Amino acid sequence: MSVVLDLADIQGNILEAYPKQGYFKGRTILLNIGGDAAGRAANGRHFVTQLLPRVTSALDSKGSGGAAEPPAITVNIAFTFYGLLMLGVPTRTLRGLPDEFIDGMAKRARMLGDDFSGRNWQDKWDKVWQPASPENAVHILIVLNQRYTASAADLDAATKSIVALAAENQVSVLGGHNPPDYSHQPLYQDLTALFDAQGRPTPKEHFGFSDGISDPVFEGQYPADKEQAAAVGQGAVDGNGVWRALAAGEFLLGYPDEAQEIPGAAMPLSFSRNGTFLAYRKLHENVASWRKFIDDQAEKFAAVRGLTVEVARETLVAKMAGRWSDGVPLIKAKDFAAWQAFNEKYPEGSPERERELVDFTYRDDPDGGACPMTSHTRRVNTRDALDPWVAAGQPKQAAGSVLNNRRRILRRGLPYGSSGPDTTDADEHGIVMLVVCSSLARQFEFVQQQWIHYGVDARAGNDTCPIVGNHSQGADTPDDYARDRNGPKAKFVVPSDPASGKPPYIAEGLPQFVETRGGEYFFVPSLTALRMIGMGTVDPT
Numbered sequence: 001m002s003v004v005l006d007l008a009d010i011q012g013n014i015l016e017a018y019p020k021q022g023y024f025k026g027r028t029i030l031l032n033i034g035g036d037a038a039g040r041a042a043n044g045r046h047f048v049t050q051l052l053p054r055v056t057s058a059l060d061s062k063g064s065g066g067a068a069e070p071p072a073i074t075v076n077i078a079f080t081f082y083g084l085l086m087l088g089v090p091t092r093t094l095r096g097l098p099d100e101f102i103d104g105m106a107k108r109a110r111m112l113g114d115d116f117s118g119r120n121w122q123d124k125w126d127k128v129w130q131p132a133s134p135e136n137a138v139h140i141l142i143v144l145n146q147r148y149t150a151s152a153a154d155l156d157a158a159t160k161s162i163v164a165l166a167a168e169n170q171v172s173v174l175g176g177h178n179p180p181d182y183s184h185q186p187l188y189q190d191l192t193a194l195f196d197a198q199g200r201p202t203p204k205e206h207f208g209f210s211d212g213i214s215d216p217v218f219e220g221q222y223p224a225d226k227e228q229a230a231a232v233g234q235g236a237v238d239g240n241g242v243w244r245a246l247a248a249g250e251f252l253l254g255y256p257d258e259a260q261e262i263p264g265a266a267m268p269l270s271f272s273r274n275g276t277f278l279a280y281r282k283l284h285e286n287v288a289s290w291r292k293f294i295d296d297q298a299e300k301f302a303a304v305r306g307l308t309v310e311v312a313r314e315t316l317v318a319k320m321a322g323r324w325s326d327g328v329p330l331i332k333a334k335d336f337a338a339w340q341a342f343n344e345k346y347p348e349g350s351p352e353r354e355r356e357l358v359d360f361t362y363r364d365d366p367d368g369g370a371c372p373m374t375s376h377t378r379r380v381n382t383r384d385a386l387d388p389w390v391a392a393g394q395p396k397q398a399a400g401s402v403l404n405n406r407r408r409i410l411r412r413g414l415p416y417g418s419s420g421p422d423t424t425d426a427d428e429h430g431i432v433m434l435v436v437c438s439s440l441a442r443q444f445e446f447v448q449q450q451w452i453h454y455g456v457d458a459r460a461g462n463d464t465c466p467i468v469g470n471h472s473q474g475a476d477t478p479d480d481y482a483r484d485r486n487g488p489k490a491k492f493v494v495p496s497d498p499a500s501g502k503p504p505y506i507a508e509g510l511p512q513f514v515e516t517r518g519g520e521y522f523f524v525p526s527l528t529a530l531r532m533i534g535m536g537t538v539d540p541t
Contacts, residue, residue, distance in 0.1 A: 003248045005220035007059035009274045009526045011076050015058045015221050017412050023145035024201040026191040026414050031140035033086040035170040041088030047169040049534035072150035073158040076143045078522035083139030092540040096266035100441045101521045113453040114516045116470035118479030127176030129518030141522050191414035206285045206419040206429050210327035214358045216408040218246040233358030238400040258405045267540040274526035279435040279444050282517040286425040289511040297507050304505050311336045319494045320466040322377030331360045334370035368495050373458040376467045379451045409443050410436035466492040471510040
């Protein structure tokens with residue numbers, strides 16, 4: 001029987017990413033609950049209660065039953081552990097929250113690979129993420145998203161209204177969304193999709209990839225008559241190639257997960273149910289370094305493989321990503337000519353193309369000849385690649401994606417900044433990534449540590465992800481801590497077809513393309529839980 005979700009109780013941007021609903025710009029506001037110890041909780045709760053009517057649910061963003069117009073500006077809210085503590089949530093409820101959430105992101109830096117730059121790694125984080133104490137830290141995250149029918153003035157008006165409401169309750173805005181050495185320290189983090197020359201929003205990020213193509217589909221996310229079709233290529237697959245939606249409990253608390261269990265959660269159940277956890281990650285992209293490296297390597301790759309420089313460039317980028325720059329998977333088009341043929345057969349905007357972009361497995365490419373084992377997309381969504389029977393060359397006994405099903409994450413968020421042809425790495429541009437999942441440790445942290453920063457499951461030793469992984473500079477690393485921690489120079493290997501007689505191509509000395517500039521773990525409550533928090537009626541007994 002299909003799961004039926006209470007859309008009116010679940011916050012927006014969880015079931016479906018806002019950009020796919022026509023929200024192409026946004027803003028994040030970070031708040032601190034102030035006041036003296038006696039009045040702090042009351043101030044914070046009053047702010048939450050007053051904000052509650054504005055909070056956008058999954059039902060609101062789609063329009064109530066399709067009859068109401070979705071809001072011009074969506075409003076969503078989440079809390080750090082210390083935020084919940086400052087709001088006076090009972091200790092018995094707080095101790096039921098997971099350890100990684102209580103620790104917070106900064107204390108998990110070594111596991112996440114965020115300390116790769118050396119002992120003073122956090123000095124590179126934005127000023128807002130470097131508090132003197134938990135009392136002065138980020139307590140509340142407000143995320144605003146602007147629909148295409150709205151204007152920047154609408155976004156500013158919503159911001160002004162929320163900031164005024166916060167000030168009335170001694171809840172202050174924490175500015176500083178740049179590293180400390182920047183003279184400009186904005187009060188908010190502005191987000192925007194990248195637009196093409198015609199002024200149309202695109203799914204691109206600053207390196208030029210089409211993003212957000214393959215997101216998990218789970219039970220209850222779509223109407224029952226559409227769920228099965230949506231799950232193809234984006235859910236769980238068995239050994240016979242049959243797809244199904246993932247269990248809702250992998251992404252929402254209070255529902256059975258892929259282990260057919262409802263995990264323990266913070267009590268009472270109404271506090272946790274329909275809520276989830278969110279990892280806020282500001283990821284700076286070194287666009288100039290990326291462009292230079294690809295240009296330099298394209299000439300070498302072209303000479304080794306007998307390609308034109310342009311074909312070599314496109315191919316190398318695709319091999320690193322696991323998809324061509326427009327999102328076509330290498331499994332569907334393993335070389336440049338096949339890519340061109342794919343685009344002729346499946347033109348942009350066609351339903352057939354949308355299906356082809358996600359409907360595939362790695363069963364017929366066990367050694368990564370078409371799509372390298374170490375490519376970005378193959379690491380973060382292994383599909384059936386970790387099936388032990390496939391690896392053993394016995395696909396008839398394949399178990400499908402069982403090992404992958406418990407590691408899936410929902411990717412939300414938008415790019416920030418701009419990156420024209422003359423941009424430098426010092427400019428502000430990247431992605432604010434909002435990772436949504438029920439278990440930060442089992443899902444987000446596992447993928448970040450084991451699949452992005454290690455290469456064991458990709459049969460690549462210590463090679464990290466060629467795009468978002470930590471790229472050691474070996475003996476050239478100036479910081480002794482980082483030099484000892486990170487090992488030899490980072491490399492990426494492009495496999496070769498054994499029949500071609502050509503060797504694999506090794507691109508050595510990958511620069512650091514992506515740097516973490518801050519972030520934190522947040523609890524995203526249901527509307528019911530928000531009401532309880534605001535009224536101070538969370539009762540764990």
